[in-house]
Each structure stands twice: as C-alpha cells, then as structure tokens.
Amino acid sequence: xxxxxxxxxxxxxxxxxxxxxxxxxxxxxxxxxxxxxxxxxxxxxxxxxxxxxxxxxxxxxxxxxxxxxxxxxxxxxxxxxxxxxxxxxxxxxxxxxxxxxxxxxxxxxxxxxxxxxxxxxxxxxxxxxxxxxxxxxxxxxxxxxxxxxxxxxxxxxxxxxxxxxxxxxxxxxxxxxxxxxxxxxxxxxxxxxxxxxxxxxxxxxxxxxxxxxxxxxxxxxxxxxxxxxxxxxxxxxxxxx
Ligand SMILES: CC(C)(COP(=O)(O)OP(=O)(O)OC[C@H]1O[C@@H](n2cnc3c(N)ncnc32)[C@H](O)[C@@H]1OP(=O)(O)O)[C@@H](O)C(=O)NCCC(=O)NCCS
Numbered sequence: 015x016x017x018x019x020x021x022x023x024x025x026x027x028x029x030x031x032x033x034x035x036x037x038x039x040x041x042x043x044x045x046x047x048x049x050x051x052x053x054x055x056x057x058x059x060x061x062x063x064x065x066x067x068x069x070x071x072x073x074x075x076x077x078x079x080x081x082x083x084x085x086x087x088x089x090x091x092x093x094x095x096x097x098x099x100x101x102x103x104x105x106x107x108x109x110x111x112x113x114x115x116x117x118x119x120x121x122x123x124x125x126x127x128x129x130x131x132x133x134x135x136x137x138x139x140x141x142x143x144x145x146x147x148x149x150x151x152x153x154x155x156x157x158x159x160x161x162x163x164x165x166x167x168x169x170x171x172x173x174x175x176x177x178x179x180x181x182x183x184x185x186x187x188x189x190x191x192x193x194x195x196x197x198x199x200x201x202x203x204x205x206x207x208x209x210x211x212x213x214x215x216x217x218x219x220x221x222x223x224x225x226x227x228x229x230x231x232x233x234x235x236x237x238x239x240x241x242x243x244x245x246x247x248x249x250x251x252x253x254x255x
Pocket of ligand 1: 049050113114116117119121123124125126127155156157160230231
C-alpha cells in the first residue's frame with residue numbers, strides 16, 4: 015500500500031535537473047557500477063518534448079524520491095529491443111522500453127517501482143505499445159524482482175552499454191505459461207544462463223539464498239529460476255543468445 019503522502023505525477027521540463035541529480039545520487043549509493051547505467055539530460059529531453067516516452071515521478075513533501083521512465087522506440091531504430099528477440103516489423107512498432115526506474119534507498123521496498131512502471135505501461139498500451147521490454151543486469155535482484163512481478167520474463171542474455179552483461183526481459187499481452195521442472199542458475203553464471211535460454215527455457219523468477227538480505231542492493235546470493243515455456247516462444251521472437 016502506497017503512503018498517501020506520496021504523489022505520482024508526470025515529469026515536466028523544469029524537473030529534469032532534479033531528475034538527473036536523483037539518478038546520480040542513486041547510482042553513487044550502489045555497490046556495483048554494472049548495476050545501473052546513468053542517463054543525462056539529453057536522453058530525457060526528447061521523451062518529454064517529442065512524446066517519445068513518459069517519465070513518472072514519485073514525490074514526497076515536494077521532493078522527488080523516485081522515477082520511472084519508459085520510451086517508445088521507432089520500429090526501425092537500431093536500439094529497438096524487439097530486434098534482439100527478432101520481432102517482425104509489425105511488432106517492433108508495438109515495443110515499449112522500460113528504460114529505467116530508480117528510488118531513493120529510504121523509499122525502497124514499498125512497491126514504488128512497480129506502481130511507477132505499471133502506470134507507465136498502461137499509458138504505453140493506450141498508444142498500442144503492448145510489448146514491454148527491459149534490460150537488466152543479471153546481478154540486480156531488486157530490479158529483476160519487480161519486473162517479474164509485473165509479468166516480464168528473461169528471454170535473452172546479451173551485451174549492452176559498451177559490453178555489460180544484460181538480460182532482455184519481455185512482457186506480452188498474452189499470458190506466458192511455463193511448466194516442468196525448475197532449473198536454478200546462480201545469478202552471475204553467464205554460461206549457465208546462455209545454456210538454459212538456448213534450450214528454450216525462460217527465466218520466470220528468482221530464488222534468494224539463505225544468507226541473502228533483501229534490503230541490500232547488490233547482494234548476489236540468488237539464483238534465476240528457469241522453466242520451459244508452453245507453446246510459442248512469444249510473438250515471433252527467439253530466446254537464443
Ligand atoms: C530496483 C528498484 C527500482 C526497486 O524499487 P522498489 O520500489 O524498492 O521495488 P520493490 O518495493 O518492488 O522491491 C523490489 C525488491 O527490492 C527488495 N528491497 C526491499 N527493500 C529494499 C531496500 N531498502 N533496498 C533494496 N532492495 C530492497 C525487495 O525485497 C524486493 O525484492 P523481493 O520482491 O524479492 O522481496 C530500487 O531498488 C532501486 O532504485 N535500485 C537502484 C537503481 C536500479 O538498480 N534500478 C533498476 C535498473 S534501471
């Protein structure tokens with residue numbers, strides 16, 4: 015349940031400096047640089063001014079404490095993540111990128127990331143953008159956890175942002191049903207992930223190891239749960255790395 019004094023609102027141009035400052039504050043507090051790639055003002059401007067996406071802010075007592083950003087990539091854009099999953103052109107037009115979500119440490123664990131992102135995805139769906147894709151570092155449990163809760167699953171392991179390991183996670187309007195035995199792969203076992211994905215498995219959740227503390231970002235004591243997907247491997251896409 016969200017604190018009633020938290021306000022969720024759309025960002026305006028005059029919020030951008032505070033937004034970038036918040037992003038830097040969050041990044042500086044993280045234990046690993048691999049977890050989170052920081053964007054600058056030039057990235058956000060077209061999202062606001064050319065309607066290429068949406069930025070939602072969480073505000074507490076007139077202070078921005080969190081943000082969720084989605085982008086609507088052009089079908090032919092080289093960075094359209096649907097290309098990673100071999101989407102046909104008709105589906106590339108329906109892609110929405112969950113670009114980024116960041117919450118100040120003292121406001122974490124309240125499902126704020128989920129609220130910001132699900133509201134952003136509702137808006138995207140109104141624009142016909144109903145294929146949600148996100149990149150996530152395989153060691154970022156907090157991020158993967160809220161994305162799983164929103165219905166995204168791991169479809170591919172690739173390299174992004176100058177060579178960083180990133181999962182590609184996907185949500186389609188059709189419910190993804192998985193079955194069979196679960197296979198657990200430790201989060202930083204990249205070869206293990208590649209093997210499962212190449213065998214038609216998808217990542218459907220995470221299992222924290224006994225020693226894991228939920229409230230410590232960067233805690234790597236968890237495994238990704240893989241299961242076999244039932245039916246078509248979603249909308250003409252390939253899960254192979
Ligand atoms: C990832 C992030 C946005 C999640 O935001 P949130 O609003 O706390 O999300 P949720 O409340 O849904 O919690 C998500 C997970 O974080 C864990 N968590 C809870 N409190 C936490 C805290 N104080 N610090 C870190 N993680 C915490 C939760 O246990 C939950 O995992 P679980 O579902 O397995 O229990 C936030 O941790 C964050 O800003 N991280 C740094 C930036 C980042 O990595 N962003 C994602 C990449 S763009």
